Each structure stands twice: as structure tokens, then as C-alpha cells.
Amino acid sequence: MKKYLGLLLLLWTSALAFAQEEDFDFDAYLAKFKSTEEDQYYHRGEEKEWKYVPYKPVKKSKVRRYKNEFFEFKKIKDYTTYDEEKRFHTPYQDSLWEVKQERMKRFLDTAADPRHSTFDPFYIEPQFIGKIDRENILMHESHGDTEAFVYEEGELGIGLSVWVAYSKDKGKNWSYYCTGINQKSPLFVKWYSKFPLFNSNGDLQIEACLMRKMSADWICAKYEVVQDGLLLTIDIATLQRDSDSDGLTDILEKKYYYTNPNNPDTDGDGVSDNLDLNPRWAVPRTDKTIVYEALINSDERLGWCDWDEDSCALIPLDEVTAVHYPSDSTITYRMVSDDPNLVSIQPINDRYIFLSSEEYELLEKDYGDVWFFDNYSPMFKTDYLENTYVLSSGGLMGSAYYYAKWTEKGWKIGGIYSISE
């Protein structure tokens, strides 16, 4: 009996949902949230943004003059030529080949059986050596008591960056260092080389070349080699240097967090750079800070509540989010914003690096690097709803529109609609 009841209920609710969908006037629903302020803002933005500028590769002479501020490279005569084909076949990637073959075989054997229809033959579990995914390893070598892995780390928004895992005690303890090199912009670090990874000084030497990006695409961009036959030396002392002893290397501060490598607490809020989830800005909180905080921190009180029923939970105006600290798995996001309501947030899950639009313009993006980031719009006053604002967030994964209603007791925040890419 229960089973039938369940089925009936299901039919009834889906019929109801269908009817609602039929009647639902999305345009009228959206019209409630109309904001002239928002229209004006995007109108201004659009004129600037949509002016078509054809992609122009960087001049070869400029690429040839490239200097890395941390590491030296020199021309060598006897070198291993750059090979686009070798790009995806490091020995570590090859070592996963058998696993892939095995999965494909299992897929073909069970394909006729509907119970296995969700089996994906192309997915393989990442296989880690310590903290490093095997597929990302470029090189590995031991040299006496020291041992090193050179590997790539895919960071959302800035391509593949080159990292070094380094051990001084035969692999018992590992440190992970960022080289600040982003593959192909313009330096490219090869995994195939005639040279041993450790040189006679115990520093790392890697064959490299200079490349330039020939098209504006992000995923399938075309590159060309401007200068091949370079030997890059990564000296361990530079890799490890932490001038202000805040636990973040100079390279990490300069290239990824945009914090001050000579000041352990860039924004002077008493939380040192390595522990600060919003390390660049310590600006006073505003009434609107809470709205951004609730969205960015995925506050559990938020929901896609029904606007007409006004059923959203209330987030008190005087609420102050406690200071939270990063963990090993903390993800770092970069955003460009000049909005004090946004840059004053206290994140709880992720690290947020906010750059002002002026700072972003000054960043070195000359070698075809493109920054992708999620971002939040300002809050725009709506025309018809009292004390109500609309705002949106957008990025690689999609975008979402929200409203926030100010009351004397607090904010009521809800979603209007979302689009996923």
C-alpha cells in the first residue's frame, strides 16, 4: 500500500510541477527585480567589454628578451628539441596506461549489461605519490640524501604552474615549492632531457624553451617555439626563500598571493599572510559585507526560497564572522574588485585574493596569460521592491542571480535564478 501511495504522490507532485511550469511567467517574475542602476552599470561595461580587439601574439623579440626574476637560464648547444607530441606522455602518464587498458577491457566486457551503464572507461582514479598526482609528474631524481619531483599543478584560471617537491632526508619529509613558472608563458619546462635533474651544486637543472601563444583560445590555444635549447637552473635557496618568515616563500607571495614578501602581515590585521584567508585587504565591514559573506561562504541559512512567501532566513546585521584559518586543502580564488563591501569579507572555507582593477591592469599578462576568475557584481537597488538589491556572481562554472532585502533586523537573501555552463 505504502508503495502505491508513494507512486501516487510522485505523479501528483510532478503533475503539479508541470502545471506550475506551464503557468509560470518568467518575464513577469524577473520584471519584479528590475534595476535601472544595474542596467546602467552593465550598459557602461558592455561598451568597453565588447569592443572587438583581434588577438595579437607577443613579438618574438620580446619573448627572446624574457628574463625570469627568480631563476637563470642559458643557451645550450646540445639539447633535446621541443616536441609537442611528447607533451602528454611523461613516463608517469605512461605508467597509468595499463590501468586505462584494464578499464577499457572491463567496459567492453560489461557493455551489454545494463547494470554497468554508468561505468566510465575513460575515468581513472588519480594515483598519488605523496601529495602529487602521478599524471602531473614531469621529472624525478635522487641525489645522495636529496630527492626531488618536478610536477605541474593545474590552477583554476592561470594554467599549469611548475612545482618542486623536495626532500633532504631520502624522501622521509617533503616540502612543496612553487617555482612561479607557468608553462608556456613564455617559459616551457620539458620533462624529457639529456641532463640529470640535479647539477653538481645540488641545484635543479631542466631543459626549457621560450614559447609564444598564437591564438587567444584558452583550452586549445596554439603556441610556437621562439627559442629552443635553454637550460634552466632552479637553485634551491631561491625556491625556499621566505624573506619575512611568514611561512610563504617569496615566489608564492609575488606570483600567487600578491602579498608583500617583506611584510609578514600585508594588510596589518594581525593575522599573518600564511594564515589570512583574505590577506590583502583589511577594510572596515559594511552592512553589505554580510550579504557577500553569506554567498561566498555558502551560508547554510541561504536557500532558493520563494520570494512571494518571503520565507528566507534572516541574517542579522550585526553578525560578525569569526576569523577562520586555512588548512592543507584550502583553495585559493582570485578576484578583481574595487567594492569595499566585497573585499571586507571574512572567508571561512577558501582563500580570496582580491586585486583592485588598477592592480590587475598593471599585472604582467604580456605573454598571453589570461586570467579567469569568479566574480561578484556590486549590489544594485531594485526599482520596485523596497530596500531590495540584486547582485550576481559569475565565472567558469556558470552564473547566478540573487536578491537581498534589507530589514532592520537583518538581510533576507535568496536566489532568483542560475545558469550552469
Ligand SMILES: [Ca+2]
Ligand atoms: Ca614570506
Ligand SMILES: [Ca+2]
Ligand atoms: Ca608576506
Ligand SMILES: [Ca+2]
Ligand atoms: Ca593579515
